[in-house]
Amino acid sequence: MDVVNEPLHAPPAYKNALGGDGVTGWDWVIKSFELAxxxxxxxxxxxxNExxxxxxxxxxTNYLNIINxxxxxxxxxxxxxxxxxxxxxxxxNASNQYVxxxxxxxxxxxxxxxxxxPIYITEFDIDEPxxxxxxxxxxxxFPIFWTHPAVEGITFWGYIQGDVWTSHxxxxxxxxxxxxRPALQWMRNFVLCPFPPNFLTPSSGNDLPRNPLLSWSSSDSATSYRVQISLSNSFASFLIDSVVTDTFYQSAVLPAGTRHFWRVCGINQFGEGYFSNAVSFVTGNQIVAVNEVGYSPTAFLLEQNYPNPFNPSTKIRWSAPSSGRHTLKVFDVLGNEVLTILDENREAGTYEIDFNAENLPSGIYFYQLVYDHLLQTKKMILIR
Structure with missing residues (x-):
């Protein structure tokens, strides 16, 4: 329920009856929510809503002050x-252009x-004849909001011709x-495409091998991935533009001593999803022998936590086909590392741990398991 609409731009005439600005500057908004x-x-x-x-x-910042x-x-x-x-x-086509x-x-x-x-886009529209x-x-x-993990819904403001906002x-x-219209036809397919993969590795660094191993989290519904490497973050041209079925890519040899940008998107039967945010690295002079790295991606599995959403504990379960280093970390919605749950050598097998988030605030988190050179990531929601 929209309790207060446009407090920054259109405070109601009756706000003083609800306490006016008061001590906080927004007492009338607080009172409105208390009554609701x-x-x-x-x-x-x-x-x-604003x-x-x-x-x-x-x-x-002003909106966040009220929200907090x-x-x-x-x-x-x-x-x-x-x-x-x-x-x-x-x-x-406007005479007074701005972007x-x-x-x-x-x-x-x-x-x-x-x-x-959670964030809701409440009145989305594109006013173009x-x-x-x-x-x-x-x-x-549209992809900015649809693919953002904190956005839980988008409502369109204007749907049928003649039954829309008259000023737009x-x-x-x-x-x-x-x-x-073509935009709706495009959206029908786009919403079924995979979300952008997260947690690209490497996401930074200098003196990397000239043929680095690129890896990323799996994306639900993706059957393959497009990987692009460029010398420019605009991706106007590519050094590499390849499609793979795994969540890693062993790059061909790249120029030495050069900053490279790379990104990845998921693909399924409905088309290509939105690309991940581009990240960069700088190559050194070393070239790694590809046969030094062994993969068993089909046997490595990180399962969805249960329960999800949870408060404050949940179970995380995974399987590994052989012995190796297991590192399990938690990240916030912006990709910042929150904590390391474990970082140790383990034998082949299936494992389950209880994760207690009693010291974390409510929100969306990602847990990522790195096993040797492989990684998988899942989303979990903490609700108090």
Whole structure:
């Protein structure tokens, strides 16, 4: 339930009846949530909602101030971001053109995710009259939210032609005849494509072998992966552009003493998913003999934790086909290492441990098992 809508841009005339700004500066918002928590059922999820946030670091900070006041009091269950097209850029035919920094949008979305609260895109739209322009912009902005692990839902603001926001009449995805615009046709397949793999290794480093071993976490529903290596983070051209079926790739020999950028995406019968964020490394002069590295990827398995979601304990189970080093770590939603559960040599077999997260805040986490040169990663959700 949207308890308070647009507190930064449109505070209601009756806010003083709810306590006004008060000591916190947002007493009226706190009171609104207290009343909602008091009178709504326990199953009702309480959300706040706002627009024109993600393109601005200062606006995101102001929004986070309100969110954290509510979170500290146990009053909020989720964050709403409207996600209108004008929050990202002008339409492509506008006389007054502007485009906000897409990296700032991603960074501020990550800042909201650090609260551990689920994020909902509540009024997403792309207001473009020309089909090809709408499709192009959907391909840019929709994946940012759809593939983000903290975003749990996207609601479209404008669906059927003629039944949309009158000030933004070209947001519709279906014509009155029932014909789907190309953007909707594309989305039907895209949402079935694999999510971007996480935890790319190497993700940094200098003096790496000229033929480094690249590895990444598996992506649900992916049957293969496209790996790209480039000398530029724009990936305008490639040194390597290959498709593999495993979650690792032994690179061909690359130029020595050079910074390289690489990324990977999952592929299934519906097409290619969104690429991972690019990471980089610098090669040295060494070339590693490929036959020094042995793989048994089909016999190495990290299972989904159970229960999931959990509070505060869950079981993690995995299998390894031979003896080797087992390193099990937990990362937050931004990829920061939170803790190491174990790091030791073990014999071949199946193992299970109880993981207790009583010292961690609620949120989305990833657990990653590295076994020799292989790794697998799974998502888990801690809810208190």
């Amino acid at each position: 928590r008091q009178y709504c059922s326990d199953s009702t999820k309480l959300l706040i 627009y024109n946030v993600l393109h601005s670091s200062s606006a995101t 006041l509510l979170k500290d009091r146990g009053l909020i269950d989720g964050i709403g971001i409207q996600g209108h097209y004008f929050e990202f850029r002008s339409d492509m 906000y920094d897409i990296n700032a949008i991603k960074s501020n979305l990550n800042r909201l995710a650090e609260t551990g609260l 020309i089909d090809s322009n709408q499709l192009a912009q959907y391909k840019i902005y 009449p070209n947001t519709y995805l279906i014509l009155v005849s029932g014909t789907e």
